[in-house]
Amino acid sequence: MSAGPTVGRRTISRRRLLLVAGAAGIGVAASPWSPKALAATDDDLAYANFGLASSFLLADYYGRALQAGRLGPAARPTLQRGRSASTLQARALSGLLTGAGDTPATAEDFEFVFPAASLATAAAIRRTGLTLLNATRGAYQSASATTSESSYRVLFASLAASVAEQVGALAPPGAGVESFPAALELETASAALEAYLG
Amino acid sequence: MRNRLTPLLAALLVGVTAVAGASARSEATPPLTIYAAASLTEVFRAFDGAQTYSFAGSNALETQIRNGAPADIFASAAPLNTQRLFRAGIVEKPVTFTANRLALIVPKSNPAGIRTIYDLRTKPVKLVVAAPAVPVGAYTLTVLRKMGLSSVLSKVVSRESDVKAVTGKVALGQADAGFVYVTDARPVSDQVTVVRIPAWAQPRVRYEIAVVARSTNKTAARAWINAILSPRGQTALRNAGFLPVPKSST
Numbered sequence: 190m191s192a193g194p195t196v197g198r199r200t201i202s203r204r205r206l207l208l209v210a211g212a213a214g215i216g217v218a219a220s221p222w223s224p225k226a227l228a229a230t231d232d233d234l235a236y237a238n239f240g241l242a243s244s245f246l247l248a249d250y251y252g253r254a255l256q257a258g259r260l261g262p263a264a265r266p267t268l269q270r271g272r273s274a275s276t277l278q279a280r281a282l283s284g285l286l287t288g289a290g291d292t293p294a295t296a297e298d299f300e301f302v303f304p305a306a307s308l309a310t311a312a313a314i315r316r317t318g319l320t321l322l323n324a325t326r327g328a329y330q331s332a333s334a335t336t337s338e339s340s341y342r343v344l345f346a347s348l349a350a351s352v353a354e355q356v357g358a359l360a361p362p363g364a365g366v367e368s369f370p371a372a373l374e375l376e377t378a379s380a381a382l383e384a385y386l387g
Numbered sequence: 388m389r390n391r392l393t394p395l396l397a398a399l400l401v402g403v404t405a406v407a408g409a410s411a412r413s414e415a416t417p418p419l420t421i422y423a424a425a426s427l428t429e430v431f432r433a434f435d436g437a438q439t440y441s442f443a444g445s446n447a448l449e450t451q452i453r454n455g456a457p458a459d460i461f462a463s464a465a466p467l468n469t470q471r472l473f474r475a476g477i478v479e480k481p482v483t484f485t486a487n488r489l490a491l492i493v494p495k496s497n498p499a500g501i502r503t504i505y506d507l508r509t510k511p512v513k514l515v516v517a518a519p520a521v522p523v524g525a526y527t528l529t530v531l532r533k534m535g536l537s538s539v540l541s542k543v544v545s546r547e548s549d550v551k552a553v554t555g556k557v558a559l560g561q562a563d564a565g566f567v568y569v570t571d572a573r574p575v576s577d578q579v580t581v582v583r584i585p586a587w588a589q590p591r592v593r594y595e596i597a598v599v600a601r602s603t604n605k606t607a608a609r610a611w612i613n614a615i616l617s618p619r620g621q622t623a624l625r626n627a628g629f630l631p632v633p634k635s636s637t
Contacts, residue, residue: 234533
């Protein structure tokens with residue numbers, strides 16, 4: 190079993206991390222990880238709300254990319270794993286928000302908009318995906334740096350890492366590696382996704 | 388000559404029939420008294436000008452109906468108000484009939500230089516909102532909380548009793564910015580500029596409608612609600628900028 194992110198002397202598996210955030214919605218998470226015991230700041234909630242919408246958007250994007258079938262059979266597992274990760278991440282963020290006493294959005298609250306050209310060719314599908322993923326990753330990086338609660342920091346850092354993995358998987362063959370991907374202010378990340386969120 | 392008279396006679400005949408029909412209708416059924424959220428003012432009047440309306444904040448209307456106001460129908464901008472009356476047996480089972488979104492409006496002259504909602508944080512602004520008990524006031528708090536902008540509430544100079552009062556203050560330049568429904572910005576689009584709120588920060592704005600249990604005109608009230616739920620009613624709402632009933636609400 191692979192080790193997960195670490196906080197203090199505690200090692201958290203990815204499964205546990207998702208469970209912690211996901212369980213908040215049904216109130217079963219045990220102390221000291223019970224999100225109900227955590228004080229979420231306005232900024233924490235803002236990043237979580239943005240991340241939740243982004244996760245729904247990414248799941249929708251992956252679904253459309255799979256349906257379009259333009260990336261070829263070799264890319265199918267990447268798209269399927271991306272969709273699965275996005276769905277799990279939405280569940281985790283939804284749990285965080287519920288635990289903080291908010292009513293999280295659902296996918297039905299959005300009418301995602303993908304201009305025809307954004308999915309017209311294999312290159313366009315990759316470009317669109319990378320736009321969504323880079324904005325989301327940048328916001329998660331900022332979130333992990335600014336949140337005051339260590340559990341949230343770990344969650345946001347894990348989300349940033351997962352989305353960065355997806356960036357690597359979706360990048361065209363031979364694409365370079367960014368040494369220091371930029372963290373983004375929420376306002377900037379939000380503006381990048383605005384056209385797709387409807 | 389005969390050809391020119393025929394359309395004229397036909398038009399007269401249609402007019403006479405319409406007047407007779409309207410007269411017969413008004414004798415048969417008195418107008419309904421519809422208590423509706425202030426944000427529905429223009430669209431309800433345009434949809435059916437024959438009824439008697441009382442427009443105000445949904446919370447105020449809820450209180451009036453609870454206290455025995457003679458309403459046949461209650462249309463609220465938030466499920467909270469209709470559901471409370473339903474639980475008390477004061478209205479029949481409410482149905483969701485439309486949805487909306489929030490926007491920030493600024494006067495056309497934009498004296499505070501607001502370009503995005505985040506500018507509220509950094510610029511000196513006279514902000515006007517609705518009171519928290521009014522649906523649009525509660526939705527405003529949700530937006531600010533979702534965006535991490537609750538601190539801008541320190542810039543609020545006035546808390547209004549309904550959304551039209553917020554719209555009016557901004558349109559008249561008495562405030563630099565205010566939170567309203569997108570549908571309220573339309574009628575004053577020559578006086579205000581809309582600053583978009585991101586979709587991820589939007590609250591779930593759902594409108595519910597119900598027949599008031601003590602109405603003496605329940606059959607007509609139910610028919611009216613069916614009319615607003617019909618394709619014609621939904622088209623009227625969409626043309627006014629309201630959103631279709633979300634799938635999750637049906």
